[in-house]
């Protein structure tokens with residue numbers, strides 16, 4: 001599609017992802033003709049800043065999508081289920097950040113560096129992966145292209161902002177209480193205190209003992225990489241870090257891949273930066289990646305007992321894990337010359 005100006009709505013514009021999304025649209029100079037920030041009735045009377053203007057937040061409802069070309073959903077799964085079809089009905093394309101549509105066979109689940117071809121099949125709704133999945137598949141795709149993927153063992157260490165603004169506020173309130181010597185407020189977002197703690201649970205437990213986050217990581221990784229039988233074992237862990245999801249990954253490849261060849265493949269992949277120099281103590285951390293769109297990879301090394309490779313991957317969950325990836329999807333639609341209508 002030609003670079004016409006696009007009327008954009010952001011559902012959840014007052015949330016953690018929505019706020020970053022507005023900054024990413026500005027920074028990447030996405031051609032926005034008109035911005036419509038939408039949220040709940042709690043946000044009536046609030047404004048958001050966009051391109052130097054303060055714009056009033058409106059309540060998300062079907063009629064709000066009239067005349068809108070592109071809608072980013074960054075609110076709740078239930079709202080996406082209810083309102084995304086309403087936006088499509090009114091001629092808009094939806095890029096959804098909730099988990100609602102990700103595993104729907106009719107809905108492409110897209111990380112543009114990996115599978116932007118899947119956009120050709122969209123019927124109005126395009127899903128953005130879970131914030132943990134995005135960083136992981138970014139680190140896996142160059143390895144897959146170099147040597148294939150056979151099996152993976154993954155442990156994630158996920159920031160509190162993965163649970164949105166309430167997650168950040170809960171960590172801050174518990175830290176403040178500890179520093180002030182007062183009683184910490186009871187945990188609400190996370191099941192146990194998160195300040196100065198590590199929780200072996202992200203999201204909620206299911207009957208089989210895994211968490212919903214772990215299941216998303218498994219299903220979404222298989223869908224994006226189009227490897228439905230990929231052997232993936234995982235544990236998702238919440239850590240008291242404001243922003244930046246990390247993961248340690250043990251990769252078994254189809255053909256042998258040396259650490260040097262893996263580093264080379266990773267460094268050549270768009271959106272990845274290798275930070276891996278044990279001699280000078282260089283490795284990626286969550287603090288390094290906050291505010292950045294890059295996925296950082298380091299600690300690439302051969303397993304002692306096999307040809308498997310270890311690696312450590314870090315990405316900003318609010319940017320590449322959410323907002324930036326969504327804007328990249330919109331840019332890919334424009335580049336592919338597809339009309340922003342379903």
Ligand SMILES: NC(=O)c1ccc[n+]([C@@H]2O[C@H](COP(=O)([O-])OP(=O)(O)OC[C@H]3O[C@@H](n4cnc5c(N)ncnc54)[C@H](OP(=O)(O)O)[C@@H]3O)[C@@H](O)[C@H]2O)c1
Nearest residue numbers: 012014015016017039040043074075098131162164165322
């Ligand atoms: N945080 C991450 O790292 C991340 C990464 C990938 C995907 N996601 C997904 O992105 C979405 C947003 O997450 P977040 O972290 O930004 O959450 P958040 O900080 O809690 O923000 C939620 C946003 O949704 C709005 N909202 C909630 N209920 C609504 C309703 N009934 N009607 C209209 N608006 C409503 C809120 O508006 P009010 O301010 O008016 O309440 C707020 O703007 C979620 O689906 C999440 O799973 C998050």
